Amino acid sequence: MTTKKKAAPKKGKKKPTGETVNEFGLTPKQEKFCHFYLVELNASKAARQAGYSIPSAGEIGSTNLMKVEIQKRIEQLRAQMADNHNITKERIAKEYARLAYLDPRNLYHPNGTRKAIHELDDDTAAAINSIEMELESYLDDDLNIAYRYVAKKIKMVDKKGALDSMVKLYGFAAPDKISPVNPDGSALNFVPPTINVTVVPSPKDDD
Numbered sequence: 310m311t312t313k314k315k316a317a318p319k320k321g322k323k324k325p326t327g328e329t330v331n332e333f334g335l336t337p338k339q340e341k342f343c344h345f346y347l348v349e350l351n352a353s354k355a356a357r358q359a360g361y362s363i364p365s366a367g368e369i370g371s372t373n374l375m376k377v378e379i380q381k382r383i384e385q386l387r388a389q390m391a392d393n394h395n396i397t398k399e400r401i402a403k404e405y406a407r408l409a410y411l412d413p414r415n416l417y418h419p420n421g422t423r424k425a426i427h428e429l430d431d432d433t434a435a436a437i438n439s440i441e442m443e444l445e446s447y448l449d450d451d452l453n454i455a456y457r458y459v460a461k462k463i464k465m466v467d468k469k470g471a472l473d474s475m476v477k478l479y480g481f482a483a484p485d486k487i488s489p490v491n492p493d494g495s496a497l498n499f500v501p502p503t504i505n506v507t508v509v510p511s512p513k514d515d516d
Contacts, residue, residue, distance in 0.1 A: 333385075334378045342373050343382045347390065404435070408471035411436040416463065426460060439464045 328336045335343070341359035349355045352370025361369045373379050391397070415433040417423055426434070441462035449455045 333382050335382060339373065339376075339379060340382070342370070343379060343386055346374075346383060347386055402475060405471045405475045407432045407435045408466045409468055409475060411465060411468060413465070423460070436466050437463060438466045 330336055331340060333340070338359050338361060342355050342361075345358040346352065346355035349358065352374050353367040354370075356366040356370035356373065357363055411433065415424075415430060426440070429437075440460050441464075442458045443461040444456055445459055446454055446456050
């Protein structure tokens, strides 16, 4: 009578190299790379932060971004971030619209004097990039000298930049050039076919 041996419990998936991968098919370094890429938005920096070799970080980072598993994981993490912070296309568009459609007249009173910061409406205040403050003296109600900070120079955001961002957000611009890839996500090295042409001289009439 023979007895069947019990199968050993599975310890987790492993790549052919022997590295353990998670449920997304990524190694620990690849998983870290995805997280750091969303912070750095730079493949080389993300690779270094994830623990890859510094001299080859640029090459490894570019290679990682071409892998389908990593692309999917980055998109998943990006969606989670957007959901956690309630970031939607509509909210982004609304903020861009505040900047793009700013009316500078809202900075002033009808008599031409500039409004104080607390007098600005929300849309105009949101479009301010920076404020240069200056200390000035004045007489208070008791005719004593007092001091206060007043806004001397207000720099607004770039309207054209906001409009360009809205164009991209809604896809009004021409699509970006997309490099073709193989089904596994690797770069597609296209080699044009070689065409051999033989030129045959036309026969000449006899004299």
